[in-house]
Amino acid sequence: MNKRVEGCPLCGICEREPENVLYEDEHFAIIRTANLKGHHERVMLILKRHVSDIPPNISYDFSWVTNTPDIRQHLKEIFGYTYKAVIMEGKYGSYPDQWHLCITDLEPDSEDHQQILGTPWLEIIDIKEWK
Ligand SMILES: [Zn+2]
Numbered sequence: 001m002n003k004r005v006e007g008c009p010l011c012g013i014c015e016r017e018p019e020n021v022l023y024e025d026e027h028f029a030i031i032r033t034a035n036l037k038g039h040h041e042r043v044m045l046i047l048k049r050h051v052s053d054i055p056p057n058i059s060y061d062f063s064w065v066t067n068t069p070d071i072r073q074h075l076k077e078i079f080g081y082t083y084k085a086v087i088m089e090g091k092y093g094s095y096p097d098q099w100h101l102c103i104t105d106l107e108p109d110s111e112d113h114q115q116i117l118g119t120p121w122l123e124i125i126d127i128k129e130w131k
Helices: 062-066 069-078 113-117
Strands: 021-024 028-032 042-047 084-089 100-105 121-126
Touching (some): 028 069, 062 069, 062 084
Antiparallel strands (some): 021 028, 028 042, 042 100, 084 100, 084 121
């Protein structure tokens, strides 16, 4: 049983917002954000445990996670309507205490477009090329 931290918006989110869970396995989940901020899709890939780094017994790093075939396939389907999506580290956002990535399209009229341009991108998903 994973320890939940009171007041953390990511702890227990899969149970609280089942309608926004697009993928879930033992360790990770893909959650559509409640506020899409003008994007067609905007999701978080979260570790279902309240720690700021992925424990070494689960994986090596973010690229290991995004290369997991099931997760990759889901991201490709979620963003299949567009050409590119970007993966950003969650630690620049509002919930730095629980490991997550933010993944969004590049809609220029979105509320957070400037913020996205100002945040380091871990990976660009070129949807049509992404295998
Ligand atoms: Zn948490």
